[in-house]
Amino acid sequence: MAKKVLIVYAHQSSGSFNAAAKNAAVEVLTAQGCTVDVSDLYAMGFKATATAEDIKGEVKNAENFCYLEESKLAWEQGKLSADIMEEQSKLTEADLIIFQFPMYWFSVPAILKGWIDRVLTNGFAFSQEKRYSQGIFKDKKAMLSFTTGSLESMFSPTGINGDMNVTLWPLQNGILHYCGFQVLAPQIFWAPSSAVAEDRKSMLESWRTRLQGLLEEKPLSFISLDCFDDKAFQLKPEVQEKHASKEFGLTVGIHLNKSLPPHSQMKAGC
Amino acid sequence: MAKKVLIVYAHQSSGSFNAAAKNAAVEVLTAQGCTVDVSDLYAMGFKATATAEDIKGEVKNAENFCYLEESKLAWEQGKLSADIMEEQSKLTEADLIIFQFPMYWFSVPAILKGWIDRVLTNGFAFSQEKRYSQGIFKDKKAMLSFTTGSLESMFSPTGINGDMNVTLWPLQNGILHYCGFQVLAPQIFWAPSSAVAEDRKSMLESWRTRLQGLLEEKPLSFISLDCFDDKAFQLKPEVQEKHASKEFGLTVGIHLNKSLPPHSQMKAGC
Numbered sequence: 001m002a003k004k005v006l007i008v009y010a011h012q013s014s015g016s017f018n019a020a021a022k023n024a025a026v027e028v029l030t031a032q033g034c035t036v037d038v039s040d041l042y043a044m045g046f047k048a049t050a051t052a053e054d055i056k057g058e059v060k061n062a063e064n065f066c067y068l069e070e071s072k073l074a075w076e077q078g079k080l081s082a083d084i085m086e087e088q089s090k091l092t093e094a095d096l097i098i099f100q101f102p103m104y105w106f107s108v109p110a111i112l113k114g115w116i117d118r119v120l121t122n123g124f125a126f127s128q129e130k131r132y133s134q135g136i137f138k139d140k141k142a143m144l145s146f147t148t149g150s151l152e153s154m155f156s157p158t159g160i161n162g163d164m165n166v167t168l169w170p171l172q173n174g175i176l177h178y179c180g181f182q183v184l185a186p187q188i189f190w191a192p193s194s195a196v197a198e199d200r201k202s203m204l205e206s207w208r209t210r211l212q213g214l215l216e217e218k219p220l221s222f223i224s225l226d227c228f229d230d231k232a233f234q235l236k237p238e239v240q241e242k243h244a245s246k247e248f249g250l251t252v253g254i255h256l257n258k259s260l261p262p263h264s265q266m267k268a269g270c
Numbered sequence: 271m272a273k274k275v276l277i278v279y280a281h282q283s284s285g286s287f288n289a290a291a292k293n294a295a296v297e298v299l300t301a302q303g304c305t306v307d308v309s310d311l312y313a314m315g316f317k318a319t320a321t322a323e324d325i326k327g328e329v330k331n332a333e334n335f336c337y338l339e340e341s342k343l344a345w346e347q348g349k350l351s352a353d354i355m356e357e358q359s360k361l362t363e364a365d366l367i368i369f370q371f372p373m374y375w376f377s378v379p380a381i382l383k384g385w386i387d388r389v390l391t392n393g394f395a396f397s398q399e400k401r402y403s404q405g406i407f408k409d410k411k412a413m414l415s416f417t418t419g420s421l422e423s424m425f426s427p428t429g430i431n432g433d434m435n436v437t438l439w440p441l442q443n444g445i446l447h448y449c450g451f452q453v454l455a456p457q458i459f460w461a462p463s464s465a466v467a468e469d470r471k472s473m474l475e476s477w478r479t480r481l482q483g484l485l486e487e488k489p490l491s492f493i494s495l496d497c498f499d500d501k502a503f504q505l506k507p508e509v510q511e512k513h514a515s516k517e518f519g520l521t522v523g524i525h526l527n528k529s530l531p532p533h534s535q536m537k538a539g540c
Contacts, residue, residue, distance in 0.1 A: 162523015253432015
């Protein structure tokens with residue numbers, strides 16, 4: 001069956017490298033028979049801030065407003081604002097979500113963080129029971145596709161910005177994997193603004209090539225939820241013991257005070 | 271001389287634990303003779319998204335708008351929007367910046383990311399030459415003070431969310447240290463919403479106690495810019511050699527494929 005793809009796109013300019021990367025994804029995936037939808041956040045004037053206005057009608061506790069609780073309740077009662085419900089509906093339909101953005105301050109731009117904060121509502125995108133490998137979106141795939149200002153060498157374990165795997169952990173584990181998504185390896189366009197036209201072209205060509213087989217790619221490895229106890233959410237002793245003689249930690253964050261597994265947030269099968 | 275403190279505060283409700291933490295900081299620091307200014311982002315309706323509207327008058331290249339370049343130029347020419355200039359002026363005055371927020375998705379809420387994206391303008395807050403230990407704000411201090419939804423045990427190297435030091439790296443190294451700030455240890459309020467009233471009160475008491483000596487605290491350790499070469503920005507061979515026999519990496523991101531130094535993003539002197 002034809003797959004559905006949602007591209008959540010965050011760049012101000014249709015002349016940008018990010019726009020070209022987004023357009024390449026639309027073209028190649030559409031040519032494969034996919035249905036591709038694009039949320040062009042700046043063009044939509046997407047509201048980034050999580051406020052009481054995201055809830056239609058009265059909130060439960062105006063005096064001590066808690067977004068996490070109020071938005072959960074509003075989702076249950078169908079009272080989230082129309083822009084949030086529209087994005088949730090696109091997400092529900094999609095088999096694959098691609099986030100296309102320029103990295104700002106070692107993370108996503110605020111407008112995209114706003115999409116994450118507002119659309120991935122408590123209840124809709126996760127619950128206490130349904131998260132990580134048991135997450136609500138475990139049958140969907142998601143990935144980051146982004147440009148950097150810095151060169152690749154600067155984002156290494158000996159480079160000035162430090163290991164990119166570390167920078168990716170809060171985004172890929174804390175957001176995507178948290179909601180259950182199978183996380184595809186990130187597509188990183190290293191410093192296209194410093195590159196000559198030919199290199200920029202070749203970056204896009206290599207992305208087009210990757211897009212051909214994207215939907216068949218194996219996702220990054222994370223740890224199954226049942227490896228943790230369900231009280232303190234600590235790795236079970238038997239899992240730790242089994243891993244004790246290994247050289248590397250299990251993943252970037254759950255490193256067991258060992259060296260980080262190299263490339264684990266960058267390549268599948270690491 | 272009396273110190274100036276800026277609190278960049280991001281919570282929707284004056285009845286929240288974050289509000290109480292912010293109020294405690296205002297009270298204790300004011301009582302010490304500090305001048306304390308608060309940017310209450312939700313109350314200000316702070317614009318979170320980085321757009322061409324942040325620049326007064328014509329932009330240089332509307333066809334291919336690049337925020338990083340255009341905002342640098344606008345800063346040089348005094349053409350940034352009034353709300354950005356106002357925050358930059360507060361930042362210039364301040365000796366210490368405290369960011370007070372609830373952690374959303376392993377990071378800051380979008381409205382606070384918007385403050386970071388828009389106020390820390392290229393040229394004003396950093397340049398190619400002036401960053402990290404040579405950063406523009408190297409005579410200022412900054413710190414994160416935040417609440418989590420998760421328990422402390424969940425944010426450990428064996429916990430389900432992974433090591434909090436990893437989650438803090440992009441924020442503390444990639445934003446604060448990048449601009450040169452001396453980064454004070456974060457103030458983490460672990461899951462106050464799951465805590466009983468007495469424990470919440472005791473968390474705030476311990477913050478008040480810390481605030482008494484906050485301005486004299488030793489900052490977290492990062493690596494001096496001159497430890498890196500100035501072409502590929504790699505750690506110099508002599509620095510690597512000197513560190514070769516050590517058990518731990520230099521810091522979370524610049525880990526040299528060794529185990530991460532424990533608590534290095536949480537405690538000074540690690």
